[in-house]
Amino acid sequence: MQAGENRRCSRTIVDHGRPSLPPWLFLALLIAACDGRQDARKVEGPASPQTPGPAGVATEGKDSKMEGGAASKAASKIVKTEEEWRKILSPEQFRICREKGTERAFTGLYWNEHRKGNYVCVACGNELFTSETKFDSGTGWPSFWKPAGESSVGTSHDNGLFTRRTEVHCSRCDSHLGHVFDDGPQPTGLRYCLNSAALGFVEAKQK
Ligand SMILES: [Zn+2]
Numbered sequence: 451m452q453a454g455e456n457r458r459c460s461r462t463i464v465d466h467g468r469p470s471l472p473p474w475l476f477l478a479l480l481i482a483a484c485d486g487r488q489d490a491r492k493v494e495g496p497a498s499p500q501t502p503g504p505a506g507v508a509t510e511g512k513d514s515k516m517e518g519g520a521a522s523k524a525a526s527k528i529v530k531t532e533e534e535w536r537k538i539l540s541p542e543q544f545r546i547c548r549e550k551g552t553e554r555a556f557t558g559l560y561w562n563e564h565r566k567g568n569y570v571c572v573a574c575g576n577e578l579f580t581s582e583t584k585f586d587s588g589t590g591w592p593s594f595w596k597p598a599g600e601s602s603v604g605t606s607h608d609n610g611l612f613t614r615r616t617e618v619h620c621s622r623c624d625s626h627l628g629h630v631f632d633d634g635p636q637p638t639g640l641r642y643c644l645n646s647a648a649l650g651f652v653e654a655k656q657k
Contacts (some may be wrong), residue, residue, distance in 0.1 A: 558646025
């Protein structure tokens with residue numbers, strides 16, 4: 451009689467465990483996982499035409515930039531030779547992005563742009579700024595008080611003969627964008643003063 455009781459006991463444990471993993475739950479999880487994968491592909495889509503196909507891009511004259519960087523960061527960097535950039539960019543874009551030039555005030559495409567959308571790097575498509583943080587600075591250059599993401603742009607000291615400024619560049623391809631000053635509006639107090647020629651604009655879809 452005791453053995454029978456044991457058997458009944460173990461059966462109740464098994465029966466108790468079974469309902470916690472119903473087959474419909476597996477199905478639901480599978481469907482959810484598939485949806486997630488599709489979304490990821492959708493997000494990747496628009497960026498892919500911007501990224502260069504063959505990875506074997508020469509690193510001539512740029513090797514110093516790669517040292518010490520995290521492996522993942524180095525992998526996402528876009529490095530091209532001067533000749534390759536010349537093929538991709540217009541002469542004006544090349545002068546500004548790769549030779550740190552500056553366009554004349556009030557001549558660019560975006561200083562007076564008021565549509566909602568995202569501003570991307572004209573050279574590599576990296577998302578840099580959004581219309582949410584754009585403001586009228588009165589300078590004749592598109593101005594923003596904050597980049598789109600924490601790692602969207604990088605800065606470096608730009609010491610001229612009489613001026614000391616902070617240069618702003620795309621964190622992915624190092625294209626020169628403009629300068630950042632500390633006389634911007636709150637909440638950051640910063641003014642990212644950029645060249646329209648270094649930017650592309652992706653208008654937000656109307657709802
Ligand atoms: Zn870029």
